């Protein structure tokens with residue numbers, strides 16, 4: 001029996017001078033970067049929360065508290081890979097991740113492919129299973145005024161518990177996914 005679950009993640013970080021702008025593990029040339037306890041990778045954080053939410057495993061702050069010096073300037077892709085491991089240990093496989101970054105500037109288009117590759121590698125899933133999109137806030141609100149960056153993510157995961165146990169209809173998770181026309185790697 002395959003059980004699908006969905007998750008949602010949302011994160012915001014402030015733009016400040018003198019910090020690197022790191023999104024999806026990719027350092028992007030910019031006068032302003034994101035402030036935060038870790039490397040402030042707002043996209044990796046939103047995806048982390050979506051995955052933890054789908055598995056009902058809390059949120060990124062539960063596992064990597066910003067009061068812990070251990071996570072100061074932490075590489076958020078490492079945290080994401082740890083979350084991927086947690087999901088696997090709990091019997092889940094990630095079907096797909098979709099995400100949107102709201103940033104006024106710089107344009108992210110030239111970096112989207114690198115972000116998808118870095119994110120998928122850290123999660124150990126095919127690049128086709130990770131989508132990253134970018135939009136602006138049309139100069140409105142805090143994102144439009146370049147005061148901060150917003151990231152949103154959703155994901156779908158499935159439980160492969162019982163797979164190969166001889167129960168059910170004999171269709172394994174991979175075949176079921178293909179039958180549903182989902183991306184495969």
Ligand SMILES: [Zn+2]
Nearest residue numbers: 011041042045
């Ligand atoms: Zn964050």
